[in-house]
Amino acid sequence: MSPNQPQNEERLLIKGAYLMTQDEQLGDFVGDVLVADGRIVGIGRDLTDDRARTVDGTGSAVLPGFIDTHRHNWQGALRNLGPAWTYQEYRGQVQIGLGQHFEPRDVRVGNLAADLLSLDAGVTTVRDESHISNSPEHSDAAIAAHWESGIRAVFDHGWPSTEAEQWQFGSDRSHPDDIRRIREEVLSDDSARVTLNAMLRGPEMSTPAVAEQDIRLARELGLRISMHVGLGEWGAEQQSIRRLAETGLLASDMTFIHCCTSTDEELRMLAAHGASASVAGALEVFMPGLGQPATNRLLAAGVRPSLSVDTETIVSGDMFGVMRATLAYQQLIRAGAAGPMDRAPGLPTFDAADLLSFATIEGARAAGIDDRTGSLTPGKEADLIMIRLDHANTLPATDVAATIVAGGHAGNVDLVMVAGDVVKEHGVLRAGNAVFDEAAASRDRLFHAAGLRLPG
Ligand SMILES: [Zn+2]
Known part of the structure; x- marks a missing residue:
């Protein structure tokens, strides 16, 4: 079949x-x-x-079903390692330390573990932000896991985690050309259960020339685009949404992830161009370094955001925790204890019913699949x-x-x-738990290869 x-x-x-x-x-x-x-x-x-x-x-x-619009599924076997990590610790341990040692089999197991946790918690669609494109075989393994698990997946092809530092923050490397092969030979059917998007670095993580070239490549291939923006002080300086607007590249096919330190003006530009947003409410609250959830500021700009888990290494991979943490931060705003960007009086608020819509239909809209789910x-x-x-x-x-x-x-x-x-x-996952034995073996192999000691 x-x-x-x-x-x-x-x-x-x-x-x-x-x-x-x-x-x-x-x-x-x-x-x-x-x-x-x-x-x-x-x-x-x-x-x-x-x-x-x-x-x-x-x-x-x-x-x-819940729709998670941004998760790095490849990290599924590394879950719950660093709930108290900062952004720099997460980057050092996972993206730079362990990512380069991933073999295709580790990507498969990580993705399967993430998918099965998701399904168990009622997440029926995940947008897999796959910055583990270390080789074509790595990407193929990630995609195969989504077919195997039974989840609906939007596979967002990203960059490698080998030489991770050369691929981010001012990178002059173009997006891996393998995305063409995947589009033409692996995920060409946009109505299938597993579809393809492009996870791009944009002007916040690559040079302006590379950002423009990558965006044009994604559009040539007919792919929607996701982009991490507004990441801490760096994101505040870069103002990448404004730069995309000024260069005529900002459009409705883009989903902006985090937006923590994007300015209010940038969020209004995002809204005016019909683009979408993904708030990783739990991760942003738990992990210092990115800034705070932009949910209320997005609502003020006229954007109903989607929600996302981000990395299971720090936060739980279910949407219940994401909804609760996103709400917790709003209540800090209302208590006057919020971060510096949320002190404008009269920010619009949201309630539990809004959170359920962010976690379902708004996720489908952000991923461009609201014609079939959400x-x-x-x-x-x-x-x-x-x-x-x-x-x-x-x-x-x-x-x-x-x-x-x-x-x-x-x-x-x-x-x-x-x-x-x-x-x-009846509360029982049909796939069972066998994959989690493989996940533990994968984790041990990765830590050994990286010369790192398991925490705890
Ligand atoms: Zn992310």
Whole structure:
């Protein structure tokens, strides 16, 4: 079977759940969802289908799967190593120290570990920011893992982690040309479960000439672009969004990751050009060095952001933690204890329901896949999750959005479907945990190769 074909022809009818559709026309209500041929084919009250397997949704919420718009999946086997690291410590340990020693098999295992944690926690789509393009085989291994895991993945081809310092912050190296081969031979189908984008360094990490050349290459290949910007004091000096606007390169095919020290004017430029943003709320709060989450400043500029995990080496790979940390930072703003960029009075605020939309439909829009996922809209592919509201930590679920954001965790995620394929049911991941033995072996091999001691 080609990996592009649907894996699951099952008809499934979920009955009596609290549906949080993320579709403005449909809203939230208690009802039923019918899935067939990998798609949502019906949503409403009192649906029946003689051929469908019925799932009792009573006492549960059903929503579109979470969409993580920025994760370095290759680091999946290195998770939870440095929750107290600074940005410089993370760069030194992971990107510079360990990244150069990755073999293709390590990339496969890291990606699989990240994907399976994601699916277990209800993340059905991940935008894999893959700056581990050490060779074509590394990229092929990363992509193969996404096919294997069953997740929906936007594979953002990035630069190598060999000679990592030469590839960032003023780099004069052009984006690896292997992206052409991947586009032409590996990921040419933009409607498939795994698709291709370009993870570019832009004017914040490469010279202006290289940034422009890379952007033109991505557009020639028909690829959307992601770019890390507004990274600490360096990002504040570079003002890369403004520079992209001034050179005519800023456009709606771009997703800007972090934006922590991008100016308010730059965020308005981002909005005016229809570009999107990804806030890694947990990582930015936990790891000193980037600045603070720009969520409220983005809202002030007219941008509803998506959310992302970033690196599992520092923060948990689920969206519950990301939503909570993003909210925690907003509350610091409201308490007057925020960072220097968030002291303007009257910044707009968001609530739990907003966070669920940032983590679903806004993620789909940022990744350019909202025509097929991100809401429970009939006709879209069936990427959905069922979260139990009758567990000890969720009862009594007075306000469902608040319950999920304030109290939810992966253990409440009972059912997960990707394109109609059931990957988790009754709280159990179908793939099992075998990959995590491989992940431990990969981690040990990498630390040995780098001459580093395992922490702890
Ligand atoms: Zn990142």
